[in-house]
Amino acid sequence: MTVRFYSFLLYLAGVLFVAGLVHIVAILVMPQVAPHDAYARLAALAKPGETTLLPRALPGHEVTPYEDPAFAQAVCLYDLSDGPLHVHADLADNRLVTISFRTQTGQVFYSMTDRASLHGTIDVRIMTQPQLDAIEAAEGDEDNDQPLKELRLVAPDVKGFVLVDAMSTYPSERAGAEAEVKSVTCAPETLAQD
Amino acid sequence: MTLIKFLLTALAGVALGFMITTRVLDRRLSFDTAQAGPWRGQPKSGTMDIDPYANARIARTAELPLGSAEGLSFIARNDSAGAPLRPECDYIVSGGVPPTRYWTLTLISPKGFLIDNKAKRFGFTSAEVVRATDGTFTIVVARTARSGNWLPVGDAKAYALMLRLYDTLLDFGTTKVGADALPKITRGGCA
Numbered sequence: 521m522t523v524r525f526y527s528f529l530l531y532l533a534g535v536l537f538v539a540g541l542v543h544i545v546a547i548l549v550m551p552q553v554a555p556h557d558a559y560a561r562l563a564a565l566a567k568p569g570e571t572t573l574l575p576r577a578l579p580g581h582e583v584t585p586y587e588d589p590a591f592a593q594a595v596c597l598y599d600l601s602d603g604p605l606h607v608h609a610d611l612a613d614n615r616l617v618t619i620s621f622r623t624q625t626g627q628v629f630y631s632m633t634d635r636a637s638l639h640g641t642i643d644v645r646i647m648t649q650p651q652l653d654a655i656e657a658a659e660g661d662e663d664n665d666q667p668l669k670e671l672r673l674v675a676p677d678v679k680g681f682v683l684v685d686a687m688s689t690y691p692s693e694r695a696g697a698e699a700e701v702k703s704v705t706c707a708p709e710t711l712a713q714d
Numbered sequence: 715m716t717l718i719k720f721l722l723t724a725l726a727g728v729a730l731g732f733m734i735t736t737r738v739l740d741r742r743l744s745f746d747t748a749q750a751g752p753w754r755g756q757p758k759s760g761t762m763d764i765d766p767y768a769n770a771r772i773a774r775t776a777e778l779p780l781g782s783a784e785g786l787s788f789i790a791r792n793d794s795a796g797a798p799l800r801p802e803c804d805y806i807v808s809g810g811v812p813p814t815r816y817w818t819l820t821l822i823s824p825k826g827f828l829i830d831n832k833a834k835r836f837g838f839t840s841a842e843v844v845r846a847t848d849g850t851f852t853i854v855v856a857r858t859a860r861s862g863n864w865l866p867v868g869d870a871k872a873y874a875l876m877l878r879l880y881d882t883l884l885d886f887g888t889t890k891v892g893a894d895a896l897p898k899i900t901r902g903g904c905a
Contacts (some may be wrong), residue, residue, distance in 0.1 A: 528772020538727020585826030
């Protein structure tokens with residue numbers, strides 16, 4: 521009786537051990553294997569290298585869960601393998617505009633609001649570390665005293681997306697907010713090869 | 715015989731492991747949790763420091779958490795007394811909000827989708843909300859129309875409230891936030 525009991529305990533320990541292992545592995549590989557993640561859903565709507573206005577958040581028509589219905593949203597998918605991506609925004613109104621830079625698996629590696637703009641313009645270049653090194657080498661020592669007019673971001677991965685959000689504080693501002701996120705440009709650049 | 719027992723053990727382990735994983739992700743559990751009254755947030759989910767559980771969840775649900783410079787978001791599934799929000803009851807969301815440029819309060823399904831209603835109102839922005847003279851506000855969450863700030867429940871069988879603070883000075887990493895910092899959710903009458 522006791523032998524059977526102990527062997528039952530042993531099998532139970534085995535089940536729990538395997539369950540724990542499966543749980544940890546499932547959590548860690550989920551971002552790589554989840555088939556319907558945000559990037560996959562956005563890629564079905566948007567072409568890479570240009571800003572695409574996402575459909576307005578309405579019941580039954582959301583692209584992703586937890587969307588804020590007070591916001592107009594646009595996305596720009598990027599692939600840095602051919603060169604950096606230049607994001608440029610001219611912000612006209614005093615509207616809340618936020619920009620988030622995300623990896624293909626959805627993590628935010630940088631985010632900002634319109635408050636970070638310089639006289640109403642935002643210029644961001646997303647690049648890989650080798651591209652940044654190449655740009656800095658090409659610039660050499662010239663104009664080192666000049667402050668940079670653009671923000672240079674090193675992306676953790678080659679692929680990812682930029683999300684542009686503009687708030688319509690009142691429903692009447694929806695059209696303006698949509699126009700504002702659409703006016704943000706994102707342009708892939710090719711680095712001059714020497 | 716032993717081999718079969720081993721295989722069954724492994725299979726049971728795999729099944730249990732997947733079950734636990736689904737449960738944990740559905741309940742939005744993670745190590746990174748900030749709480750103020752009924753509101754729960756995961757302040758690190760908008761950074762590269764994202765908790766592994768939150769990271770697995772955003773991949774599974776495709777949600778896009780706010781970046782840390784964009785704002786903070788909180789979800790309430792209970793009222794301030796700790797009881798789950800019931801669609802047949804009225805709730806009063808009142809109080810103040812920490813210094814923030816804008817905030818929005820949205821009514822969502824448990825999985826984070828908007829709930830249709832005849833009034834076509836899915837939430838309030840801080841600009842829209844009608845306030846008392848001292849700047850505080852009262853929003854009534856109810857199934858049937860109310861005067862003032864009415865947030866309709868629609869035909870939902872269950873719902874949650876989402877509070878988003880945009881461009882906020884509140885920092886959960888360095889400040890201890892009391893239950894009073896975010897609005898109270900008080901239950902009124904039930905149908």
